[in-house]
Each structure stands twice: as C-alpha cells, then as structure tokens.
Amino acid sequence: MMKEISHTPLSNNMKFIDMGLMMMGSLHPRSNETTRRRFCSVFGIEAYLCELLWYELVESGWTRKAGRTAFRKHLLWTLHFLRSYATEEVNACHFHCDEKTFRKWVWFYSEGISRLDAKFVSDNIYYNHN
DSSP, X not given: OOOOOOOSOOSSSHHHHHHHXXXXXXXXXXXXXXXXXXXXXXXSSOHHHHHHHHHHHHHTTTGGGXXXXXXXXXXXXXXXXXXXXXXXXXXHHHHTSOHHHHHHHHHHHHHHHHTSOTTTOOOOOOXXXX
C-alpha cells in the first residue's frame, strides 16, 4: 500500500531535515548550526526553503502530474544534483536507485522548479567581467 502524499506545507521543516540527514548518512544528532550547515552544503539550500519549494510545486499543480509517486525525497535528489552535478551513475549509487529512476525524477523536478513564478526562478544572470 502506498503512503498518502501530504500536499500541505509543514509547520516546521523537520521532515526535510530528517530525510536529508538520512540521505547523508548522518543519523546522530548534531547542533542545530552543524545540521543546518551540512544540509546546505549537500542540498544547496536550507530545509525551510525546501519546504517552501515543495509547497510551491504542490500549489502550482506540478506534483499532481506525477500522481501518487511524487515524493519529497525526489526533490532532495534534484537539489543535490543541481548542487553537485555528479553523473547519474554516482548519484544513483548514492541514493540507492537505478539511473533511469534518478534521471526521471531529477528532470521532472528540475522542470517543475524552472516553471515556478519569477520570484523564485530567474533567467537573469549577472556576469562580473572585472
């Protein structure tokens, strides 16, 4: 039986923190600052921003395109990929899935993120030519 997907924002971001720590293999409690710093270094953004991003993807209707198989962990896979840009094979090993599954979800959520409102995603790139 599949777990029901929560399409509402959490009152706190512990779901993403716990999931991220488990993916990082860091199950032992650390100080809040250490946990925050490690999470950011692996996923590129803080856990509360992951929750906000998840909420926006849900509100935009993007997660419904995946049906009952849209999970928060796939958003974390995507954020890690965008942060590290490692090969599919490396990431699939890291997240204990096959390459096809990893590719499917990373590109699904990458497209969803890119379609969010301009207040979240910008195509303006500033180059400093000094």
